[in-house]
Amino acid sequence: MNDTPERAQRESIILRVLWMLVFLVVWQLAEILLGGLVLVQLIYRLVYGAPSASLMNFGDSLSQYLAQIGRFGSFHSDQKPWPFADWPTPRAPEGEAPHAVAAAPHPVRDEEPKL
Numbered sequence: 001m002n003d004t005p006e007r008a009q010r011e012s013i014i015l016r017v018l019w020m021l022v023f024l025v026v027w028q029l030a031e032i033l034l035g036g037l038v039l040v041q042l043i044y045r046l047v048y049g050a051p052s053a054s055l056m057n058f059g060d061s062l063s064q065y066l067a068q069i070g071r072f073g074s075f076h077s078d079q080k081p082w083p084f085a086d087w088p089t090p091r092a093p094e095g096e097a098p099h100a101v102a103a104a105p106h107p108v109r110d111e112e113p114k115l
Contacts, residue, residue, distance in 0.1 A: 019080060023069045026081075030069075034062050044099070053098030057090035064088035 041055045065088055068081035079085055 020073050023073060023081065027066065027069050027073075030062060030066055034059065034066070037062070045096075048099045050099035051096055053093075053100075056093055056098055060090040060093075061088045064090075 037055060037059050041051055041059065044052045044055065065081060068077070068079070068085070068088065071077040072080055082088075
């Protein structure tokens with residue numbers, strides 16, 4: 001009956017290995033998504049002369065998410081990544097300034113009643 005702590009530890013490591021396998025699959029999918037984002041951002045940069053702010057923010061969040069998976073998988077952290085934790089918030093850009101899109105002008109409304 002003294003093997004209860006050992007058994008709990010063994011079950012804990014088995015559960016962690018299962019989570020690591022799940023996050024390994026998620027890593028592969030996120031890696032493909034990040035590669036696609038890089039290509040789209042490159043095309044956007046070539047067309048508009050500056051990168052897209054929304055793609056920059058999502059790319060940074062996704063990169064941080066991949067880092068969280070790496071830290072969990074390498075036993076550096078016991079905190080499981082999203083969806084068990086909050087999605088990483090993007091940091092301020094350190095490279096090029098993002099492409100700014102001017103707001104569309106609002107049409108002038110005709111205040112006179114129509115008959």
